[in-house]
Amino acid sequence: MLKAILEILNFSVMLAENGQKGIELVKNSSVDLIICDVLMPEVDGFEFIDIIRKKDKKVKVIISTGGGRIDDSTYLTAVNELGADDIIQKPFTIEVIEDLINELLN
Numbered sequence: 807m808l809k810a811i812l813e814i815l816n817f818s819v820m821l822a823e824n825g826q827k828g829i830e831l832v833k834n835s836s837v838d839l840i841i842c843d844v845l846m847p848e849v850d851g852f853e854f855i856d857i858i859r860k861k862d863k864k865v866k867v868i869i870s871t872g873g874g875r876i877d878d879s880t881y882l883t884a885v886n887e888l889g890a891d892d893i894i895q896k897p898f899t900i901e902v903i904e905d906l907i908n909e910l911l912n
Contacts, residue, residue, distance in 0.1 A: 825849025
């Protein structure tokens with residue numbers, strides 16, 4: 807669903823089936839924005855961001871989560887400590903994604 811939303815908003819999208827493949831994609835490509843889940847096979851979202859930030863501190867990173875509350879201080883502390891730019895809770899609408907991306911990239 808997220809891929810479809812981003813394509814409607816005219817973004818080029820690369821997908822990775824797990825955190826490790828995501829790391830490989832980012833290492834071999836130039837990206838402006840990464841949206842990753844907290845829970846991913848092989849490499850979780852927090853480890854993923856830590857690895858990505860070592861490669862590129864400028865890329866914008868949004869964590870997507872389906873569990874918990876995004877105002878939970880545990881999530882917010884972890885996101886901030888790892889250098890994510892924002893966190894979004896599923897389910898979300900095209901308008902929410904568009905507003906968040908515009909805020910981060912402009």
